[in-house]
Amino acid sequence: MTAKIKKGGTRGTLFKEVAKMRLEDAAVLLRGKRYHGAIYLSGYAVECALKWAITVNIGSPYLPKEFETHNLEAFIHEAGLLSSLQRDSAISSLYSVIVDEWEPSRRYSAARISKHQATTLYNQARQVYE
Numbered sequence: 001m002t003a004k005i006k007k008g009g010t011r012g013t014l015f016k017e018v019a020k021m022r023l024e025d026a027a028v029l030l031r032g033k034r035y036h037g038a039i040y041l042s043g044y045a046v047e048c049a050l051k052w053a054i055t056v057n058i059g060s061p062y063l064p065k066e067f068e069t070h071n072l073e074a075f076i077h078e079a080g081l082l083s084s085l086q087r088d089s090a091i092s093s094l095y096s097v098i099v100d101e102w103e104p105s106r107r108y109s110a111a112r113i114s115k116h117q118a119t120t121l122y123n124q125a126r127q128v129y130e
Contacts, residue, residue, distance in 0.1 A: 010051075010062060010063050010068070011055075011061055011062055011063075012051065012052045012054070012055025012056065012060070012061060012062065012063055013052070013055075013061070015048040015049070015051040015052040015055070015063065016048070016049065016052040018045075018048045019045045019046070019048035019049040019052065019129055020045075020129065022041045022042075022044050022045035022048065023041070023042065023045045023122075023125060023126060023129055025037075025041050026038045026039075026041040026042045026045065026122050026125070027122065029041065029118075030115075030118055030119060030122055033115070035113040035114065035115055035117065035118035036109070036110075036111075036112075036113045036118075038113075038118040038121075038122055039101065039113050039117060039118045039121050039122070042118070042121045042122040042124075042125040043098060043101070043103070043121065043125065044104075045125050045129060046072070046098050046124075046125050046128050046129070047070060047072065047075070047104075049128060049129050050072065050075035050076065050079055050081075051063050051067060051075060053075075053079035053080075053081065054067055054075060054078045054079045056079075057078065057079050057080040058078070070103070070104040072098070072099055073099075076095070095128075098121065098124050098125065098128065101117060101120070101121045
């Protein structure tokens with residue numbers, strides 16, 4: 001049994017590793033034509049990558065407990081990436097697709113997801129991660 005991590009106790013490097021793993025999982029789901037799972041995990045990978053970026057930006061090994069949420073807007077700001085979004089239209093476009101296509105409630109949705117939607121979000125998530 002794994003020990004439960006208290007709020008504010010998650011290491012940023014864990015988020016970086018989880019982001020990579022979720023992208024790998026999303027790729028497997030895409031190949032298996034499981035688009036709903038692929039789009040959810042792609043978005044989750046972005047969330048984890050942003051949480052890691054927050055720890056880097058604030059110079060802390062741990063994610064502050066107030067960011068143990070799913071608020072991508074707040075993550076962008078706290079990670080220090082807002083000016084990059086405003087300066088670079090390509091990055092802004094990437095982010096817009098992710099925000100428009102992903103939210104945590106997708107895990108409870110039975111809505112149909114097309115191959116195109118899932119592939120687009122997966123590719124955007126990979127670019128964000130890299």
